[in-house]
Amino acid sequence: MSALAEALPASPSAGMVWARTLETIRQDGKTYALTWLERMCALDVREGALVLGVPDRFFRDWVDDHYRALLESTLARVGEGLGRVAYEVVEAPPPSVHLAPTPVTATNAMRPPRLSPRFTFGTFVVADSNQLPAAAAAAVADKPGHHYNPLYIYGGTGLGKTHLLHAVGNLIWERNPAQRVVYLSSEQFTNEYVESVREHRMTEFRRKFRDECDVLLIDDIQFLGKREETQKEFFYTFNTLYEQNKAIVLTSDTVPSEIPGLEDRLRSRFAMGLLTDIREPSYETRVAILQKKAEAEGLGLPDDVAHFIAKHIQKNVRELEGALVKLSAIHSLSRLPVTVEFAAQVLKDILPTHQSVDVESIQREVARYYKVTVEALREDRRHKALAHARQVAMYLSRKLTKSSFPEIASRFNKDHSTVISAVRKVEGLRETDAGLKRELDELEAKLGGH
Template identity: 80%
Template sequence: MNALAQAATPLPSAGILWARMLDAIRQEKFDYALRWLERMRPLEVRDGALVMGVPDRFFRDWVDDHYRPMLDVQLARMGEGLTSIAYEVVEGLEPDPHFPPTPSVKASATRPGRLNARFTFDTFVVADSNQLPAAAAQAVADKPGHHYNPLYIYGGTGLGKTHLLQAVGNLIWERDPSQRVVFLSSEQFTNEYVESVREHRMGDFRRKFREECDVLLLDDIQFLGKREETQKEFFYTFNTLYEMNKAIVLTSDTVPAEIPGLEDRLRSRFAMGLMTDIREPTYETRVAILQKKAVAEGLDLPDSVAHFIAKHIQKNVRELEGALVKLSAVHSLTRQPVTEDFASQVLRDILPAHSAVDVEAIQREVARFYKVTVESLKEDRRHKALAHARQVAMYLSRKLTKSSFPEIAARFSKDHSTVISAVRKVEGLRVTDATVQRELAELELKLGNP
């Protein structure tokens, strides 16, 4: 066959290509991935990409974050010239009858929409950084509507808020499948509201969220800010559920008072229950998360590799999980031993690049760590906690930069004798005080000096 004839040979259909990929993934024993991948629907081949239908953007982002390396490898192995996987959100997407779920998924076929059976309390690593929100979420799941109603969990991206939110819904539903659990993001709530207004189906919308809802789990509530009509509808939904002792759990990236455009009446409602934050995981917690996730993925993860990843990925649990999934996928495909060098090569596009640290970066990191402002580190206030943070920042500035005592003093608006005194004090505490030892170790890791 000549080159022209080969170029004219049509690609197999999207369905055939996807079936071949799923068969290959099954043969590699990637059962944990099949729970997600089998819910996607092959749509078409377009511009060198296999286009897959997904039920929502959360699903799309999860699959792309966790399984893209695996899918890219399978695409390359097929040798059909496809370069990537693309996604299209298809509302109300149902499993394709040509791709029936594996037995492990059948039990969750009637699980409330958008809930992922993998997000449970058993798979959540509890530590000092998340102990209170985890305990509160467990209490809500144990007795919905009676403890901490509403429960408001806030914190940075990728720290486990959505995991806890889904764990609440999964446990409630698993204990009592008659419980009507509704889980969605505030953006999805807004989209459903707008669509219901446009199609004159507000009766159905209100019935779903008020009359037919026992547990409302709303993710990323901050996106309701500045959406006046949606906020109004949510306010009445909130009141209806609250008055009927229906459980309400909300997550956000910040406290209600700091959400731009959020109505005061909603802020006051959110404060009626319990507000609790999830903080960035400590070094020990990151190692524990990696070890627990490795067991779930069936990966034999050496301690040295867990410590290597934990040292470099410091602020985001989702990034830790993504790194581990990629490591597991490449290891399964190549059968190379899991070593630090192997992890460094596989994760080179994930691990943050090392950059030189300066006094300003140290001030920012120390201020964030001790929950004070950078400006307060430069003031003359002698509050004990603030003075300790200032002394630690001066000590790290001397240790991690080439700045002289007078140069450091100038950055803190102090004289150089104050910096010398602070450095000597922290040096002594590092030897005698275990708490200070841990604080300094964590800060040095965050500043890229493991």
């Protein structure tokens, strides 16, 4: 389900009742329900019912079917005479998502706007592909402004950059609600800047981002490129915070030097701290992510189903999560067992379609996997690592294409006996070498093999 766009104003009394309701559910140990409940917001109290905002009718029906009893029994305990819930479809993200996971009191501070409590270090799966950025983010959260300032995390879409950004903000705020955490995207920063200029509120804008900010978290900073006036304002904001040892964490899809239209002075400042990248998750990491998310969703996910999904969704953690949410929702509605066949049917519109593969595409994927060049695979170099990659490419070419041994040999500038030898060697080792089997399984998944 896609996130809603902006927060809605809620009745103060409704917001407080909803906060106590969620906190009671959390204290009762029923955190599995919060994955769904925290996506709703408290809108109003009407005719003895707490009115909750929901993103769509499907979500409303699912929550009502599974959690109405829990909601109303909990509400009766904390809701000042309220014992009933009602729903209203809205088009904005729930402000109640921003409520703290700490005990609710009259003086309890509200979670900083836009921060989601779902994204924490506890729910982030650490692996080789993201170990450094995760550790750096944790260090920043532990001592804001003292480590890796600024921290600049870059990588492809859906790999967990935004998750880490929220995790930093959440941990800092949960440890010290007095810390003024500001989280937004560079697009939102630009929009606020433009509106402030148009409405002559620049003093207020600068106070918010400079004087009243202890931690600045900016998502998708690459969109700041080519916006000269916004860049100028951000440059002075950055300098002010940096000079005061205020923590700055930025995410991007690329390194500063490759952001089109970004001023050199910003490039240099973004690189003053730590630049670290998140890479595509490995097969094992994808399985671990699915298992951890399934546990959080309260879904019993068999190992073979986790492996099936991980095999077909390879590059994007967000797509993995989306697949799991859909699987969980349809399972809950249909009550059908979660099997590979069930997953294949439910996720048929999400899973990538099988595409034909040829020797050249196998060479490209193998070269990328083993971090060598395609040209090197075709050369007569006998370096051990390169020879291994070449033999794997030959084996996959024979297994996944209809090419003959002589045809494959011609693509590698070898004779066909060399290809035959390589294929037989890899076939034999696949049965005894667990590491090689894992490599082959992952490569075949990337290439769409079955």
